[in-house]
Amino acid sequence: MSVSLCAGTLIVDDPDELLVTYLDPAAGYAYPAYDELVTNSFPTLVDGDLLAPSLLGAHVDLARFELLRTMLPDLSAGLAALPPTSLAETDDDGIALVAACFADLDHPRYSGHGVRGTILSKVLHRKRPDLVPLYDSRIWTAYTAPGAVARSGKRSWVEFMTLLCAQMRADLQAESVELRRLVDVAQEHGATLTPLRLLDILVWMSSEPH
Numbered sequence: 001m002s003v004s005l006c007a008g009t010l011i012v013d014d015p016d017e018l019l020v021t022y023l024d025p026a027a028g029y030a031y032p033a034y035d036e037l038v039t040n041s042f043p044t045l046v047d048g049d050l051l052a053p054s055l056l057g058a059h060v061d062l063a064r065f066e067l068l069r070t071m072l073p074d075l076s077a078g079l080a081a082l083p084p085t086s087l088a089e090t091d092d093d094g095i096a097l098v099a100a101c102f103a104d105l106d107h108p109r110y111s112g113h114g115v116r117g118t119i120l121s122k123v124l125h126r127k128r129p130d131l132v133p134l135y136d137s138r139i140w141t142a143y144t145a146p147g148a149v150a151r152s153g154k155r156s157w158v159e160f161m162t163l164l165c166a167q168m169r170a171d172l173q174a175e176s177v178e179l180r181r182l183v184d185v186a187q188e189h190g191a192t193l194t195p196l197r198l199l200d201i202l203v204w205m206s207s208e209p210h
Contacts, residue, residue, distance in 0.1 A: 003178050005171050005203055009145040018205040019182055019198065023189045030056045031191060034126070043127045045076050053122035058136070064114045068123065071104050071115075078103075079127055086130040087165060087196050088172035095169065098132055099161040106156045117157055130194040133168055135161075138207040139200065143167060172199060 003012040012018065022029045034055040039048035050068040054060050060068070068075075078101035083094040090098075101124055102117060104110050121135040133139075143149045149163045172179065172195055179195040186193045193201075 007148040095165045102157040134200045
């Protein structure tokens with residue numbers, strides 16, 4: 001059964017096969033290293049969480065690590081403010097709070113110094129895998145396709161993440177039955193994943209590298 005994502009611009013014809021492939025440790029993807037990395041009790045951020053992006057291909061060198069450490073108070077406060085809902089269930093106010101977690105990237109103190117949404121999303125997602133989306137070049141390519149999230153004009157990170165979360169919410173709602181089925185498929189293979197994480201896997205596995 002196919003899955004329609006990215007406002008209908010991406011049709012995934014083989015979701016089960018893609019998911020099972022991703023979950024196979026021998027295939028060399030990020031599961032289970034990223035998803036099951038043990039750092040501390042959720043949802044508090046600690047230094048170890050700042051290294052997690054490297055397990056998803058987003059290198060955190062010493063300079064980026066130190067910059068992320070200066071962001072910790074803001075990131076922790078942002079996580080604490082998030083609603084106890086999934087992205088599929090949250091309202092626009094909840095999406096605004098998710099987007100606000102990326103506000104530091106728009107600040108001159110941090111902008112242009114090596115930490116972008118790719119890294120920050122991979123720090124935050126592990127703490128709220130049901131609500132904070134992962135983001136990278138493949139997600140950008142898929143969700144900025146014509147008909148999905150518009151990419152014209154210069155947007156702040158907060159503005160872009162607001163649009164991205166809204167479109168992902170629409171996808172999660174439209175494909176809720178199939179994504180819940182895939183949650184069960186993942187569970188059969190020993191993986192406990194949220195529909196949002198599954199959404200990321202399907203888009204990532206179906207998109208060309210940017």
